[in-house]
Amino acid sequence: MNNINERSYIKDVVYEVLDEKKEEINFNVVDIWFEYMMYSAISKEESTCANDESIFNLHIAPYFSNHKILDITPKDIIDWHLSMKKHLSYQTVVNNHRTFSKMFVWVDTLYDTKWNPLSKVGAPKKTDKKDDMLIWSEYDFFKFYSVIDNLEHKIIFLLLYFGGFRRGELLALKWNDFINNHLRVDESCANIRGKQVIKKPKTFNSYRLVEIDPQTLSLLNIWHDHAKESPTYHPENFIIGRKTRPMAFETLRQTKIRYEMAANVPHISIHDMRHSHVSLLINNHMPVIGIAQRIGDTIDEVLQTYSHLLPQTSLEISNFLKEITMRYK
Incomplete structure (x- = not known):
């Protein structure tokens, strides 16, 4: 061959x-x-x-x-x-x-x-980041907030907008997570085959203490005092929901939609309220490392997800370097 x-x-x-x-x-x-x-x-x-x-x-x-x-x-x-x-x-x-x-x-x-x-x-x-991330300004949020007539609901949306909590983190909070002026995140509520369950967070960064702003803290203390009046109160009770059961995801979603319609504000998702929180911090020049720690993400995740909210960053860097170099001209 x-x-x-x-x-x-x-x-x-x-x-x-x-x-x-x-x-x-x-x-x-x-x-x-x-x-x-x-x-x-x-x-x-x-x-x-x-x-x-x-x-x-x-x-x-x-x-x-x-x-x-x-x-x-x-x-x-x-x-x-x-x-x-x-x-x-x-x-x-x-x-x-x-x-x-x-x-x-x-x-x-x-x-x-x-x-x-x-x-x-x-x-x-x-191709277009804005299609997947809708942001409420402070004006939008307070217009929305102004129509809320329920104490529990006021706390929910204050925590989402000013606390940056994920939906599952918020609903998993229990009274023993309320420590002074902080809320501890060490569990999350998930929907598994149509049933809500409490589980540990997926990532190490999700475990954190979130400091609460004074207005939300004041309402949370009132809500806590009200909860403690019940003979069935227990520190393991959920803050949001029915004591031994967290609020249902669909209940939360429908509640938000109802207030959106009443306030005539743009419709956004629950998770977009977390995006709005980050946008608020970025627009007020908060450091990225602090934002990452507050919302339970890594610095890389914050930069990757929210970099488009910083349109002036390169210009600011350019101006800063120009200012430095001009000193020695």
């Missing part, structure tokens, strides 16, 4: 082996997802698994349920992105992308497939 024929023969054999291997491990997406979730159940938080499962059922399975994993191409992923962008927010599309990609990483770890079409394409790029 001459060299050319020998190389051709070897090439055919190699491709045949690769085809056999591909057939052996080219699982259906739904089947391999089920296996992946069995692994996740023993290695990840229950809330993470529930969230991933929800994303798969809502946004991945309807598009890829009839696909085999090694047959999915980068173009398939791009088409999927485009279909989601028609009706989902940028962040939701990115979250769906990351969730699907995690499955491919896990498959490669187990079967050495060396195939992840999502990493080849990459997550979609944000």
Whole structure:
């Protein structure tokens, strides 16, 4: 056999082996997802698994349920992105992308497939940050606040806007977390398969003490005194909700919408109130490290998420350097 024929023969054999291997491990997406979730159940938080499962059922399975994993191409992923962008927010599309990609990483770890079409394409790029982050000014907030006629509700929205709490952190607060003029964050409320549960925060940075402003503190003390009048009061009772049960997420959302409509202010999400808090601090020149500590994020997360709220930063740096250099001219 001459060299050319020998190389051709070897090439055919190699491709045949690769085809056999591909057939052996080219699982259906739904089947391999089920296996992946069995692994996740023993290695990840229950809330993470529930969230991933929800994303798969809502946004991945309807598009890829009839696909085999090694047959999915980068173009398939791009088409999927485009279909989601028609009706989902940028962040939701990115979250769906990351969730699907995690499955491919896990498959490669187990079967050495060396195939992840999502990493080849990459997550979609944000084209307009303002579409996903709505901010209330102080004027908007106090217009909203002026129509609230319930003490508990006043405390809720003061804490969201001036405390920067995440929704789950707020609802998980108990009276024994109320320490002098601070609130301790060491738990979070999550919705797992339709049921609210209390769990530990995901990251170390989330554990913190948040100092409360005087107005909110005054109302919180009144609310606490009122709670202590009940014979069933206990320090483990939730601050927001029905003593042994936190307020339901949907109740909180509907309450906010009702006051928004009454005040005729722009509609924003509960999480946008946290963004509004950070915007308030940034616009008043608070240091990034202090903002990160207050809201339970890293400095990198604050810079990445809120850098567009600092349009004058480069100009300020330029002016500062210009001022310094002019001294020695």
